Amino acid sequence: MKQTNIAVLGTGMVGKALATALVERGHRVTLGSRKAQHEGAAAWVAENGENAGQADFATAAAASQIVLLAVKGEHAEAVAAAAADGGALDGKVLVDITNPLDFSQGMPPSLFVFGRDSLAERVQRAAPKARVVKTLNTVNASVMVDPGRIEGQTAVFVSGDDADAKATVRALLEGFGWQQIIDLGDLSTARGPEAYLLLWLRLWQATGSADINIALHGAAKRD
Ligand SMILES: NC(=O)c1ccc[n+]([C@@H]2O[C@H](COP(=O)([O-])OP(=O)(O)OC[C@H]3O[C@@H](n4cnc5c(N)ncnc54)[C@H](OP(=O)(O)O)[C@@H]3O)[C@@H](O)[C@H]2O)c1
Secondary structure, X not given: XXXXXXXXXXXXXXXXXXXXXXXXXXXXXXXXXXXOOOHHHHHHHHHHOOOEEEEEHHHHHHOOOEEEEOOOHHHHHHHHHHHHHHHOXXXXXXXXXXXXXXXXXXXXXXXXXXXXXXXXXXXXXXXXXXXEEEEOXXXXXXXXXXXXXXXXXXXXXXXXXXXXXXXXXXXXXXXXXXXXXXXXXXXXXXXXXXXOHHHHHHHHHHHOOOOOXXXXXXXXXXX
16 A cells, blocks of 8 residues: 555553554654643654654644554543544544443443444444544554464454445555455444454453464455
């Protein structure tokens, strides 16, 4: 993919891993946070050279062609709505990596939305003119940008209503090294990969490793 201005909204381990990988691939990346000047974002900018910048969520999104959403799940809708204000996300690809984790009852977390709705669909309703694609929420931050950490086949999913937006996301994923990219269908199919977190958390506890993932075997893929 040619050099693109990309906003990564989120300064946690996911935001920083994605932002670093995108800068390494030649993109201009603005790391977004609640504040125009964020200590963690400033450190990241200092480490990543002239193609790295920081801004508040809305400014970062407005300055970019593609926007990645990697904030705490409970704030995903509010951040998407703020970024969309004034039409700043109209027509843009909004890549949703968030999980609707509910830690209110302790560990392991449950989900605050599942089954008949998803956080991806909520994000889409919060930013109705963005082209939302859900992906990468089923693996940890390190695996997202380096699927080769896991031996053998390893799958990632995409869900979204817009075919061109999904093609853009597929190109980003291929740039990270993903090979088994499974297009599940429209955005409502994100209900599956979000609910999968319940199993992922148990697999993590059972194995003691976050470098884990699933792959699809035994079915002919359509794409
Ligand atoms: N950690 C993983 O390996 C992993 C894997 C798959 C999916 N995910 C999902 O990816 C997302 C990011 O995860 P993470 O572990 O990198 O970090 P996180 O701690 O879940 O989120 C950090 C981000 O949330 C923002 N945030 C916190 N409170 C907020 C508020 N009140 N209003 C607006 N924004 C707020 C922070 O803003 P500031 O920048 O201003 O501090 C920061 O940018 C989550 O939805 C998570 O479920 C994580």
